[in-house]
Amino acid sequence: MDDVQVDLNRDQAMDGLEEYQKASVLAIEAKGFELKGERSGAAIFADKGAAGRRPRDTLRAIGWSKISEVADDFINGVVQHEEYAGVVNGGKGVAEYYVRVHRSLGTIQLRSLERLDWDSVERTCEHDFTPNSPISAVSTSKASGEGKTVGFHVNSRKEKICVELSLASQTAEFLTSSWSFMTDHLIGRGVRDYSLKVFFDRGVDAAKVAETSLDIVSRIIFELDIRNGISLILSPRERVRFSFDAPSETPRIRFPKVKLPREVAALFSFASETLDNPPYVFLSYYQVLENFLPLAHRRDALKVLQRELRDPFFDENKDSTLIKLLNSIDRTKQVSEEDQLKLLLRDFVRPDKLIEFFGSTEMKHFESKGPIVGVPEISMHPKSDPLSTQVAKRVYALRNRIVHAKDDPKYGSIPVLLPRSAEAGSLKPDVALARLLATEVLINGQD
Template structure:
């Protein structure tokens, strides 16, 4: 394996693993030709396995048994698309969706569902189903048997598209993963298939968890990990000092937990937000104290005058009724240095993330050049709105236009710039609180 000038991977002309090019039958040669015509290249034949690579330069090998070559070729030719968000496939021609599944408590995939035994339901839907000998599979139908769900080993086409290996030899040894298969009897579009399959799978997993404590999850197509940019490079070294800052344990624990939640972007954002939330009463007090001082310093203030005292009382009443969003505006305005905030948005690596057409919907955009609204206020409004999208899942018309941001959604995988912003705000607020 070598890397070309443009950064893509060039597979060597000769496989770097021992291989034996067995004689292929005419049917197998025809199947290989069809597969190669659909974006793959036969790399080698090892034992009874055909090992392919994708033509896009990915450093991955895909193995299938020779006897499955014709079936894989037909599935590719008929139209099999990879699922947009999950490790899975969608086949509109067969009204069929297949999703890789794993136990939530086990990190890797593919896995064996090696603890659970399922009672087999009697169905007359007509789908071919052969339960595994160890009872690790099931096939159940809906009330009218127009939709069925099956848990079993992956089909040849799913295993071919979803199971990647970094060496040709191990591509022949990958254990066939378990997948959830959703079979529909009525025609649906690709989008409808994916949406309805997700809905049915979510409901199934909820019932398995609630009734039996069995926690299964669909494997996401990509697991996004948010990395925190380092402010010091290794060659410069890092200056270590005895800690001068004093902060409550709740704050330090929440800030540290964000790093542990790097593979769950919404949780990571919420951890930094909770650091800000801890300091919201401080912001409310600051606003109230400023208002009281203004009244006390007024030339018209008279401690013997009831109207003057009432104005002081009004200051405290307004402080009590301040909304959390307004408190957040005060916190950011009072505790975050404006030049540091502008320096953050001058960083071109964010691209158009914070712009009006950015990838996160339902939150205000940020315009650094705006003359109608201060940058600090824009930032506070966005951070608060994003927090609401993550924590609010109420069946309430008020939130109809602001759907909950789910942990493994496409948007969740794009949260990194907002997380970096929340982290910056948290640090600034903690430092400001030292005074």
């Protein structure tokens, strides 16, 4: 089991249990987990059928005193949320979402949260909740080390829904937390996470619990931000942190020869600061491209004018040829941003670089059934549009999905691409493509 030590094996651990604990173990095992033994007074389970993963990555822990609570949730049909770190319990009518504060505001935000008093809120609901015990990381007094429970429980009589901020439940921790986090927590080093919990009346459809709870959580996060100055962030189920492949041969460092505007260099560099937010990375590279759109447009307009002026039949003394020239100028003024992008990629990006990129990339991502909806596919088929045109169409459509959030029926089939969504977590190939395009344009636009 890698370097993980378990104090007792399954049989030894089961021998010393109460009957209700044994029943709880069997209920959890029936959901795809296997008791491996015990460590630090906690039951250690492993995921069944987790081939290809490191043994330690399949391990989960739960204190024996809480095992019946977790088993009860499993019996009621608890599952992990599809997009965000958290769980949905359709049987109990509860959904739970991990939340965090931005790392740069952590201390300030936690102190703001301390001022939220559990006892200051009038409770008119019948939900069974108990504030979790204080944690040392949130203390009201550094000198005394005394902690204070952070949280609130608010309800809507009209909607018959409650929202609670408190430490994450045992079941959520069991399903979503890593082994290293759990072991640190079990031996007293770890700091438990907070979650927003949404309570419905029992009997509410599980699908509605999952869908409606996310709307409620989004609303309360918004209000906490503008009313209370507390910026909470939902955690995606799969955290995305990616880097770009280093050159196969690392050249020596040289005095810079590439000439580019300072603001463009800043945009390109900013992309590397936000690698945990793929849509932001993509937009940073798109802004680099956007900076060169007027240049590409002017170059193309000049080509059009030069063709007209070089026409052997052009005569500046004839109205018909002058009108033709004016019409050509008007047409160059009416080019859309998407068409400007097509011109830019056609004239500034080397075709062989695109062919090389798609030759070394998993093309399923760029097909019509790929993970990103509402954007054109890219095909290497000879009868397709030129590769630069296909790329421009996709890049522009993806840019629109990120920046356009219009409440308009005509955009209903192409929703905005949310920054912490599953789609955002699948953007790496598109981001790598945008980085290539930005690099090519910077290199070829120096003139």
